[in-house]
Amino acid sequence: MKLSKKLTRNSPIEINESFISPELTQAQKEETILSFRQYRQKIELQRSAKDKLIVQLLQLKYLMEDYLSASSHNEAYSFGFFLKEYIERQNKKNKDFANEIDIDPSLLSQIIHSHRKPSEEFIIRLELHSNKNFPAIIWYKLLEKEKEQEIMNDLEIRNLQKKHVKRKLEFSF
Amino acid sequence: MKIINLHTNEEVEAIIEPIQIQDYKAIKSSKEFEFNWKAYKDKEVYKLRLEETSAILGLICIVPYPDKGYQFLHIEAVEVGKPNKGKKKKLDKIAGCLIAFAGRQSFITGCTGVIMLVAKTEVANLYHSKYGFQFIGSMGTLGERMVSDYYNTNELIKKYLG
Known part of the structure; x- marks a missing residue:
């Protein structure tokens, strides 16, 4: 028996929330996608500039969350990268944004380009600027993820510190 | 994300992740799912399971249309496993979490x-009242076209994944 027939025989309670798209002919599929597309365009026209900004920022926040929960590290996804996205999605210039959070534009530029680490105060200002939509902890975790990579892969610091360790355990687990 | 154990009324930690090829065998042998999920193996299919076990509790197939002029995500199928359907279900919020996950992917x-779907009238009415989907046109006996715009989608994300 076809699944769609099985489903029609069930009561709404038995069906619960499960559903499957109906089997459509190619023409019906195209018509459905076209109708979705037309409705989508209608929604687009109704969206205000604020709606569009919210959508952009929600996307950014979910991308940040997913990156943080992933076990892999991506060098391109630095603190500076996400900060730049946060500013650009609001159609702001770095200079104007620096002014809004009361920091020197050159410091902002250094942070964006990963030439300088942001302070706790800077991260708190980001939380406040975003009206807590981007909590300080999400920015802090980005930094922490970067630091994790640095500390795992920094051979230079290991070579430099070797001479200070006068005695060590003689076994490995 | 958390689902509810209706026997103990406690929240249980759940995970949604992409389906693996070996899962199709487990889905079939469990006899808990009616849909032919193998038919979706070339599409994006995600499974919901408890953090502490590997048993699949629910499945969803999504198709994103990100190109300009489209920009919507189509849910092609959602299914909750038999033990968690109807009046005697053990765990609640499985479908809600899957739909909210689709919204987050959108x-x-x-x-x-934006999420779009086509569902039969009875299910469509449920999706309207429970998940805030809006009716955008009937396809007659095939079902109802429905949509969730970003505001409703974000409410679903806050409610089920927050």
């Missing part, structure tokens, strides 16, 4: 939080 993939 934002992430550039589909701007």
